[in-house]
Every structure is written in C-alpha cells, then in structure tokens.
Amino acid sequence: MRAITRLFQTCALAGIAAFLTAPLAAQERLNVVATTGMxxxxxxAIGGDLVEMRALMGPGIDPHAFRQTRTDIVALAQADLVLWNGLFLEAQMEEFLLELGEDGHVVAVAETLPQDRLLAHEDYEGRFDPHVWMDPTLWADVTVTIRDALIAADPEGADTFTANAEAYLAKLEQLESYSRDVLSSVPETARVLLSAHDAFGYFGAAYGFEVVGIQGVSTASEAGLGRIAEMVNMLVDREIDAVFVETSVSDRNIRALIEGAAAQGHEVVIGGELFSDAMGADGTYEGTYIGMIDSNVTTIARALGGSAPELGLKGTLTQ
Structure with missing residues (x-):
C-alpha cells in the first residue's frame, strides 16, 4: 500500500507539471479519465466540448486482466474526474482505484445500480456480473450516473450535461427498441448464444436468450478439457450450428469446440465476431457504445436464423 501511495505522489507531481504546460483550452475543459471505452x-457524448476525455483501455483490451501503467497513473492523478465500471471488472486495478477515490472524484458507475437488477458472479462469491453495458436499459441508468458525476465535478456545465444526456438517452431508447425487434425474429429454439466467456448474461436476461460461456464471467477463469468436452457434447446433442468469437478474448477455445464437434460429425460455424469487453476501432461506428451493441445484435440475429436490416440500426439514429 505504501508503495502505491509513493508512486501516486510521484505521479501526482508529474501530473501538476503536465497541467502547467498544457494549452489553455485543454485546462479550461474538465479532465476526465475512464477505464473502459464504453x-x-x-x-x-454527455460532456461534449466541456470535457477532455481519455480512455485507459482501447479496442481489444481485456479489462479483467488490465493493469495500469505508470503513464495511466499520471493520467488518473491529474484527472478532475475518474470513471470506472466497478463490480470487479477492473480486477487488477481495484485496490488502486479505491485508494484514489479517498482523495478525489472517483465514481464506480455500475455500482450505483440496484443490486436486485444485477446478476450473480459465478466466479467470485458475493460479487456481481460486471457486464451491465450488454443491456441498454441498464446502461441508461449508468448514463444518468455519469451525467450526475460530471455535474458534481463541474456544476457550471450542468445545463449542457443535462441536455446532452437527454439526447443520448433518446438514442439508447432507439437502440433498445431496435434490439428487441430484431432479436425477436430469431426462432425461439435457436436462441442460444455460445461465446468465449460469459459476458452476455445481461443480454440474455433482457432478450430471452440462453447464454453459455466457455470461460466464466471473468476471463481469469480457465476452461479445462472437461469443460471443452462438455460444450462439444452440448453442441452436438442440441444441434447448435453457430458459435461466436469475441474481439477481446482469444478464439482458441472456440476453435477447439468447432473441431470437437466436427470429429463427431456435426458442423458448427463461427456466427460472427462480437464486442464483449471492448468496443471496435477508434473512429469507427463500432468504436462507439451504440455501434458495438448494434453490431452485436445484428450479428447474433442473422447468425441464429433471424433477420436484420442491411445496415443495422446505423443511419436511422436521430442526430
């Protein structure tokens, strides 16, 4: 703990120096650091021009295993506001973030959700599944938390933050409506989503899909040979034809399932690539929260026998 404190103090000094040499325009904006891209x-979206935003974790990064670098600590130390998911998603950073929160504006946005809306965490007793962004209705509540955190850090920007949040919440409503409509086209018998790790529990609960992850809720839980064999038998016995890979998790186990099913005479294909713990590439539609969920929903629906518009939700959102 003392080592963390000393490192924090050193980096805080570096942060002050960086602030003093920063352009005036950047200093006038609220300096916000978030852990995940979502x-x-x-x-x-809520902060607009009033916020200088930085995400620690980019495309393809697994937040369960992510450890902060010295550069990250500098960024966190000089931030006006730090936003993290919580619920043990950032497992390797939790101790540091909790200590950081003793002295500054640090908000675990998912931990403000009522516990009766959270799913149990199979890997860690007494904890909850952290992947709340998979349900847009839950993410709407997180959006309100983020809005309130921005207002608390910069009360003068309250009107802007409130207006921007209302516009963003309207887009989340469109996303939820689109998701429900498209996923309802998947035949009920085909509503089985099998992926590399169990990140889609909230998705399944929201839209009536059975969700199966080779690994548990955390990618730290390894899948043994017994688990792989169990999954292969399930694919064959239930005649499941499509499984999904994830952008932030190795596809090794998924490939093993496909090969195992083929050895038993059952063909399984990869239904597509899903965004689970990280968004798509920066600057792309899939590199936004709405884009990643739209992509997931559209990919899942098409792969499992449903239908979706050619462009998905993209292009129909109100600007």
Whole structure:
C-alpha cells in the first residue's frame, strides 16, 4: 500500500507539471479519465466540448486482466474526474482505484445500480456480473450516473450535461427498441448464444436468450478439457450450428469446440465476431457504445436464423 501511495505522489507531481504546460483550452475543459471505452464514449457524448476525455483501455483490451501503467497513473492523478465500471471488472486495478477515490472524484458507475437488477458472479462469491453495458436499459441508468458525476465535478456545465444526456438517452431508447425487434425474429429454439466467456448474461436476461460461456464471467477463469468436452457434447446433442468469437478474448477455445464437434460429425460455424469487453476501432461506428451493441445484435440475429436490416440500426439514429 505504501508503495502505491509513493508512486501516486510521484505521479501526482508529474501530473501538476503536465497541467502547467498544457494549452489553455485543454485546462479550461474538465479532465476526465475512464477505464473502459464504453464509459468513455458515453461520458464524451454527455460532456461534449466541456470535457477532455481519455480512455485507459482501447479496442481489444481485456479489462479483467488490465493493469495500469505508470503513464495511466499520471493520467488518473491529474484527472478532475475518474470513471470506472466497478463490480470487479477492473480486477487488477481495484485496490488502486479505491485508494484514489479517498482523495478525489472517483465514481464506480455500475455500482450505483440496484443490486436486485444485477446478476450473480459465478466466479467470485458475493460479487456481481460486471457486464451491465450488454443491456441498454441498464446502461441508461449508468448514463444518468455519469451525467450526475460530471455535474458534481463541474456544476457550471450542468445545463449542457443535462441536455446532452437527454439526447443520448433518446438514442439508447432507439437502440433498445431496435434490439428487441430484431432479436425477436430469431426462432425461439435457436436462441442460444455460445461465446468465449460469459459476458452476455445481461443480454440474455433482457432478450430471452440462453447464454453459455466457455470461460466464466471473468476471463481469469480457465476452461479445462472437461469443460471443452462438455460444450462439444452440448453442441452436438442440441444441434447448435453457430458459435461466436469475441474481439477481446482469444478464439482458441472456440476453435477447439468447432473441431470437437466436427470429429463427431456435426458442423458448427463461427456466427460472427462480437464486442464483449471492448468496443471496435477508434473512429469507427463500432468504436462507439451504440455501434458495438448494434453490431452485436445484428450479428447474433442473422447468425441464429433471424433477420436484420442491411445496415443495422446505423443511419436511422436521430442526430
């Protein structure tokens, strides 16, 4: 703990120096650091021009295993506001973030959700599944938390933050409506979503899909040979034809399932690539929260026998 404190103090001094040499325009904006891209994208939409936004974790990064670097600590130390998911998503950073929160504006946005809306965490007793962004209705509540955190950090920007949040919440409503309509086209018998790790529990609960992850809720839980064999038998016995890979998790186990099913005479294909713990590439539609969920929903529906518009939800959102 003392080592963390000393490192924090050193980096805080570096942060002050960086602030003093920063351009005036950047100093006038609220300096916000978020752990995941999903939180950063939402905060950016609400904060607009009043916020200087940085995400620690980019495309393809697994937040369960992510450890902060010295550069990250500098960014966190000089931030006016730090936003993290919580619920043990950032497992390797939790101790540091909790200590940081003793002295500054640090908000675990998912931990403000009522516990009766959270799913149990199979890997860690007494904890909850952290993947709340998979349900847009839950993410709407997180959006309100982010709005309130921005207002608390910069009360003068309250009107802007409130107006931007209302516009963003309207888009989340469109996303939820689109998701429900498209996913309802999947035949009920085909509503089985099998992926590399169990990140889609809230998705399944929201839209009536059975969700199966080879690994548990955390990618830290390894899948043994017994688990792989169990999954292969399930694919064959239930005649499941499509499984999904994830952008932030190795596809090794998924490939093993496909090969195992083929050895038993059952063909399984990869239904597509899903965004689970990270968004798509920066600057792309899938590099936004709404884009990642739209992509997931559209990919899942088409792969499992449903139908979706050619462009998905993209292009129909109100600007």
């Amino acid at each position: 939180i950063a994208d939402t905060a950016r």
